[in-house]
Amino acid sequence: MQSIYQRIEQLIKERGMTKKAFCEQLGISTGNFGDWKRGKTTPGTNKLIEIASFFNASLDWIMLGRDVRGEALKESKDPYFFEASGQLDCQGEPLSEAEKDFILEYIEFTRFRKEKKQGNSTAKS
Structure with missing residues (x-):
C-alpha cells in the first residue's frame, strides 16, 4: 500500500516536475518534504488541500489511495422538494x-x- 508521500511523489512524476520545483511552488521546505518521505510527519490538512488542488487530484486518493472518479455522485431525477409542477414545496x-x-x-x-x-x-x- 502506498503512503501519502508515495502518492504525492507519483503526482510529481506524472506532472514531469522535480521534487525541488514542487516544493518551491507550494512553499514546502525540503526538510518537511524529507520528513514526509521518512514517515516522520505527514502534510497538514491545509497543505493536503493545496496539493490536491495543485494536481487536480482528489483528497481521498492522496490520503487513502481510493480512486473516487468512478464513484462520483450524480443528481437523481427524483423530485426532492419539488412537486411535478416544478414549484418549490419544501413545507x-x-x-x-x-x-x-x-x-x-x-x-x-x-x-x-x-x-x-x-x-x-x-x-x-
Missing part, C-alpha cells in the same frame, strides 16, 4: 401557531440585536 405541513410565534419572536430578537449593534458602532465613532 410538508403547515406551521403550528407555536412555531409561528417562535419565528416572529426570533425575528424581533434579531432586529433588537441589530439595532443594539448599530447603536454600539455609532457610539464608538
